[in-house]
Amino acid sequence: MASGGGVEESKKPKLYSYWRSSCSCRVRIALNLKGLDYEYKAVNLVKGEQFSPEYLKLNPIGYVPALVDGDIVVADSFAILLYLEEKYPQHPLLPQDLQKRAINYQAANIVSSSIQPLQNLAVLKYIGEKVGPDERLPWVKCCIGNGFAALEKLLKGYAGKYATGDEVFLADLFLAPQIHAAIKRFKLDMTEFPLLSRLNEAYEELPAFQDAMPEKQPDTPVEERG
Template identity: 90%
Template sequence: MIDYEASGGGVEESKKLKLYSYWRSSCSCRVRIALNLKGLDYEYKAVNLVKGEQFSPEYLKLNPIGYVPVLVDGDIVVADSFAILMASIACSSSLYLEEKYPQHPLLPQDLQKRAINYQAANIVSSSIQPFQNLAVLKYIGEKVGPDERLPWVKYCIGNGFAALEKLLKGYAGKYATGDEADLFLAPQINVAIKMFKLDMVVPSSLFPPGKK
């Protein structure tokens, strides 16, 4: 159960970041990785999506659409992982965590690599993750039947990963886009393999020599 009550602690405790999260959510995982990379202490607020806790009146006050994660930073409430990590403020690209907590940057300094990171994050958030959403899975199951749901989802997710492979094949290094670890890709691959049994073996033809 989610605890929305004030902790009653001291000033420092009240200023502590709070992350409303679900353990199996790839979107929540992105933010947990970012917070840990930046060395930020935060309070974990578990939201059980299977039990429907995200639709409680209290939680909907934090995020009207009822998704996780939600980050509470003092009086500031930021919902959705993309908004937390890559918020758009005054029509200019900005990162909430990056602007507020600049230690251990989340993006490379190189502008081209940074642009590739943005593109990859957009593919994940728009063309892969939505098909793994519980509400979407339920709706698909109702429309095509439970036996067809998994193949349909795997097909859509696979198309998204195929697009990612084509985008990233010229930028591979220690990690997907160079030598800086990414936040969006690892959680999505984990869910694709563990929940949907997606074959993540990539044909060698997609990679240039020495870039596998």
């Protein structure tokens, strides 16, 4: 949904994104679910474009994603998702039930705080340089495995077709890209995580999710396209 007619390009929200970024993928899913047409602005993390003076004006810490919606600039996927939820109430990302809402926040935070930051490019580069290149994958698999084990326990009493029932909510937007990366990028054995594996199968049936996945983005390298 990164292109479409009827709305001037300057009027569309602009999403600064990188094809492989799971943080960006969360936001892409939300934009798709809410039916929002947007302009995709590629930021090549490998080339260091996130540290350009132009981009640092949007997000001083130099991470993706960043969203420009009219005069409003929001960076950080969690902040962007909450902003989108408040401004564009169609297809709510949060359940009305406070208990389920809290579980959604908790699951999202496990991914965004305890898994994803430990596998990002900067951390893997540091491990490769300071410890050794062969230690990067074992590190990633350990971090993802610990997080997935916690998510299996957390969601056991709440999951339906999706993470917290039979409707897609915030937790699903964080889980889908993380599971996808674990399987496709890091080749994690999912045998120990039957609940997350089942959720992944459900996500594979949703166009809003699949259209947001890394292999389908405008800046995806040809050899990575599925």
